[in-house]
Amino acid sequence: MHTxxxxxxxxxxxWDTAADLYLPPNFDASKTYPAIVSxxxxxxxxxxxxxxxxxxxxxxxxxxxxxxxASFQGQSGGEPRYIEDPAIRVSDIRFAIDYLQxxxxxxxERIGAIGVCGGGAYTxxxxxxxxxxxxxxxxxxxxxxxxxxxGFSQFNPVxxxxxxxxxxTAEAQGSARHVINYxxxxxxxxxxxxxxxxxxxxxxxxxxxxxGQEARGATSALFSFNSAAMGWDAFQQAEVLLNQPLxxxxxxxxxxxxxxxxxxxxxxxxxxQHKEIVVAEGWSHYDLYDKPEPVALAMAxxxxxxxxxL
Numbered sequence: 001m002h003t004x005x006x007x008x009x010x011x012x013x014x015w016d017t018a019a020d021l022y023l024p025p026n027f028d029a030s031k032t033y034p035a036i037v038s039x040x041x042x043x044x045x046x047x048x049x050x051x052x053x054x055x056x057x058x059x060x061x062x063x064x065x066x067x068x069x070a071s072f073q074g075q076s077g078g079e080p081r082y083i084e085d086p087a088i089r090v091s092d093i094r095f096a097i098d099y100l101q102x103x104x105x106x107x108x109e110r111i112g113a114i115g116v117c118g119g120g121a122y123t124x125x126x127x128x129x130x131x132x133x134x135x136x137x138x139x140x141x142x143x144x145x146x147x148x149x150x151g152f153s154q155f156n157p158v159x160x161x162x163x164x165x166x167x168x169t170a171e172a173q174g175s176a177r178h179v180i181n182y183x184x185x186x187x188x189x190x191x192x193x194x195x196x197x198x199x200x201x202x203x204x205x206x207x208x209x210x211x212g213q214e215a216r217g218a219t220s221a222l223f224s225f226n227s228a229a230m231g232w233d234a235f236q237q238a239e240v241l242l243n244q245p246l247x248x249x250x251x252x253x254x255x256x257x258x259x260x261x262x263x264x265x266x267x268x269x270x271x272x273q274h275k276e277i278v279v280a281e282g283w284s285h286y287d288l289y290d291k292p293e294p295v296a297l298a299m300a301x302x303x304x305x306x307x308x309x310l
Contacts, residue, residue: 002025002060003022003023003024003025003056003059003060004022004023004025004027005020005021005022005023006020006021006023007019007020007021008020008021008066008099010095010098010099010102012071012076012077012078012091012092012095013071013091013095015071015076015077015078016076016077017068017069017071017076017077017092017095017096017099018046018068018069018074018075018076019046019066019067019068019069019096019099020046020047020051020055020066020067020068021064021065021066022051022055022056022058022059022064022065022066022067023059023064024059024060024061024062024063024064025060027064027105028105029104029105030105031105032104032105032106032107033062033063033064033105033106033107033110034062034063034064034107034110034111034112034306034310035063035064035065035066035100035103035106035107035110035111035112036055036058036063036064036065036066036111036112036113036114036306036310037065037066037068037093037096037097037100037111037112037113037114037123037133038050038051038054038055038058038065038066038067038068038113038114038115038116038119039068039070039089039092039093039096039113039114039115039116039119039120039122039123040067040068040069040070040074040115040116040119040217041116041117041118041119042084042117042118042119042142042144042182042221043084043182043183043207043217043218043219043220043221044116044117044119044207044217044219045069045073045074045075045214045216045217045218046067046068046069046074046075047214047216047217048212048214048217048289049116049139049212049289049290050067050114050115050116050119051067052290053289053290053295054114054116054139054295054302055067057295057299058114058299058302058303058306061299061303061306061307062307063112063306063310064100064103064105064106066096066099066100068092068096069216070084070088070089070092071083071088071089071091071092072088073216073218074216074217075216080177080222080225081179081222082179082218082220082221082222083221083222083225084144084221084222084225084226084229085225085228085229086122086125086144086145086228086229086232086234087228087232089118089119089122090122090125090126093113093122093123093126093130094126094130097111097113097130097132097133101132108132109134110134110310111132111133111134111310112133112134112135112136112137112306112309112310113126113127113133113135113136113137114136114137114138114139114302115137115138115139115141116139116140116141116288116289117139117140117141117142117257117259117285117289118141118142118144119141120137120138120139120140120141120142120259121138121141121142121143121144121234121235121262121266122144122234123136123137123138123141124136124138124141124234124235124238124242124246124266124270125234125235127242127244127246128237128238128241128242129241131243131244133244134244134245134309134310135244135245135246135247135305135306135309135310136244136245136246136247137246137247137248137249137302137305137306138246138247138248138249138263138266139249139288139298140249140250140251140259140263140285140288140289141234141248141250141259141262141263141266142257142258142259142262143233143234143235143258143262143265144229144232144234145229145230145231145232145233145234146233146234146258146262147257147258148160148226148229148230149230150258151256151257151258152182152226153230157230160226160230161227161230163223164223164224164225164226164227165227167223167224168224168225168227171224177222177224178222178223178224179220179221179222179223180220180221180222180223181218181219181220182203182219182220182221183200183203183204183207183208183219184200184204184208185208186204186208186209187201187204187205187208190204197255197256198253198255198256198284198285199255199256199257199284199285199286200255200256202255202284202285202286202287203219203257203285203286205286206286206289206290207219211290212289212290234262234266235262235265235266235269238266238269238270238271239269239270239271240271241271242266242269242270242271242272243271243272243273244272244309245272245273245274245275245305245308245309246266246267246270246272246274246275246276247275247276247277247278247301247302247305248263248266248267248275248276248277248278249263249277249278249280249288249298249301249302250263250264250277250278250279250280250285250288251279251280251282251283251284251285251287251288251294252279252280252281252282252283253282253283253284253285253287255284255285257285259285260285263277264277274309276301276305278297278298278301280294280297280298283297
């Protein structure tokens with residue numbers, strides 16, 4: 001028997017959220033199941049790693065899993081498009097939990113959350129103030145606030161904020177929106193531009209080739225709205241508020257996006273009485289997106305973790 005996928009939508013604040021609901025083999029709507037919210041990376045969509053890899057595998061293990069498109073991205077509503085605002089992304093997780101709690105086959109006291117890359121850090125942040133999340137896992141999680149203050153602004157966040165302010169002023173006065181792409185068009189183009197970092201090149205290999213490319217996983221962002229992330233820290237108050245069981249999965253090949261560093265940081269800072277860190281030795285950030293061997297290593301830990309704590 002195989003996992004069943006239902007395409008669903010539900011109301012967020014003033015727009016609809018598009019989602020895929022992954023149901024276990026032999027699903028019986030008269031029974032109740034533990035459920036998990038799966039949050040996609042920055043510039044991604046529900047059909048990519050958070051859905052077709054982790055949501056599918058967790059559903060096969062017996063969980064109901066909801067993989068959704070972030071507001072202003074993918075098939076979800078919201079205008080203008082391509083907004084990447086951490087507060088909104090965290091709010092999306094809350095609405096996903098609302099939806100799961102409205103389903104009669106979901107055990108409302110057994111809801112967990114998982115996220116990949118930026119989605120992992122959004123999941124951590126959401127869990128700190130939404131205790132409906134009973135257990136959570138971060139897969140190669142990246143603190144987007146730190147990343148945009150550092151590498152994404154070339155370590156000059158003040159200059160970046162000034163440029164964003166000028167662009168938003170221009171847009172408010174009628175100029176066209178400035179949509180940036182986080183990645184080069186191809187690995188070859190990146191190398192020709194002098195890019196050598198493992199995360200940038202492997203991200204391009206995932207998002208810009210048949211390996212992971214999806215029409216709605218645009219790897220794009222509205223430049224003028226990125227200022228919202230500059231003052232945000234995914235891990236703020238983790239020493240006090242992050243109390244749920246936590247699993248952090250990282251590869252041991254560090255890259256510029258910082259998942260290795262962020263993984264160890266949140267593992268150390270979390271107040272959780274039960275916390276685990278899983279280091280996939282010999283594997284990188286983007287290997288954990290879809291490569292069978294590192295994903296299998298992660299799932300061998302994730303399934304018993306959620307079975308124990310949900």
